[in-house]
Amino acid sequence: MKNTNEMEIRFDSKSVNEGFARVAVASFMTQLNPTVEEVADVKTAVSEAVTNSIIHGYENEIHKVSIRCRIEDNVFTVEVCDKGRGIENIEEAMRPMFTTKPEQDRSGMGFAFMEAFMDTVEVESEPGKGTKVKMKKTVGKGREIWTTQSL
Amino acid sequence: MKYQVQEKCLTIYLPREVDHHNAEEMKREADAVIDRNHIKYVIFDFEKTDFMDSSGIGVIMGRYKTICLIGGEIWAVHANARIRKILTLSGAAKIMQIYDEEDKV
Numbered sequence: 001m002k003n004t005n006e007m008e009i010r011f012d013s014k015s016v017n018e019g020f021a022r023v024a025v026a027s028f029m030t031q032l033n034p035t036v037e038e039v040a041d042v043k044t045a046v047s048e049a050v051t052n053s054i055i056h057g058y059e060n061e062i063h064k065v066s067i068r069c070r071i072e073d074n075v076f077t078v079e080v081c082d083k084g085r086g087i088e089n090i091e092e093a094m095r096p097m098f099t100t101k102p103e104q105d106r107s108g109m110g111f112a113f114m115e116a117f118m119d120t121v122e123v124e125s126e127p128g129k130g131t132k133v134k135m136k137k138t139v140g141k142g143r144e145i146w147t148t149q150s151l
Numbered sequence: 152m153k154y155q156v157q158e159k160c161l162t163i164y165l166p167r168e169v170d171h172h173n174a175e176e177m178k179r180e181a182d183a184v185i186d187r188n189h190i191k192y193v194i195f196d197f198e199k200t201d202f203m204d205s206s207g208i209g210v211i212m213g214r215y216k217t218i219c220l221i222g223g224e225i226w227a228v229h230a231n232a233r234i235r236k237i238l239t240l241s242g243a244a245k246i247m248q249i250y251d252e253e254d255k256v
Contacts, residue, residue, distance in 0.1 A: 015170075105178060
């Protein structure tokens with residue numbers, strides 16, 4: 001029997017909610033007993049995905065962003081969804097330093113950060129329909145060495 | 152934005168969290184101060200900062216573009232391990248001087 005838990009939040013695509021989103025996800029995650037580093041990794045990744053939805057998905061118009069989190073044993077999954085303009089070329093969008101908004105001083109590091117801080121990052125997107133970023137991270141990797149005796 | 156200007160040097164005291172939400176205002180204010188005071192050196196002080204995402208990198212990179220045109224430099228001080236990781240990972244560490252806690256300038 002797997003230990004599972006889920007939560008969902010939905011909020012306006014206002015930049016003030018970026019802080020709320022990452023703190024909400026981080027506090028849901030605490031039941032996995034993560035390290036400070038693991039929490040910081042997830043917070044950064046969530047912040048990047050939510051910022052993308054706000055600036056690129058909705059281009060600063062106010063609509064809804066939703067986040068779904070799932071815990072399955074020690075695997076933490078977080079999905080950030082918007083119903084915005086979508087991404088035409090996902091591969092290009094995920095390339096480090098690529099940005100469609102260089103004039104706004106966007107660094108183009110959003111997806112690179114998500115990939116660096118999470119174990120897997122999957123992007124589903126359709127132009128005009130929206131984008132879903134699904135990220136996974138195994139929490140407490142390597143910690144079992146200390147708590148169990150393996151053969 | 153909290154900042155201090157000494158001659159041609161601007162120190163920006165970054166907030167606790169640097170994200171897209173507060174990056175916009177920081178960019179605007181910093182650019183105005185840089186322009187007005189003929190700033191050549193920008194110091195980002197991370198003393199209070201425990202969170203930064205790629206929007207913060209955008210702030211640094213954007214200011215670097217302006218400052219390097221006039222032969223200036225950008226520095227980071229009081230950056231904790233997390234912030235340093237973000238700076239390194241993004242490549243920002245290559246264009247700026249990062250000072251550790253111990254070796255005060």
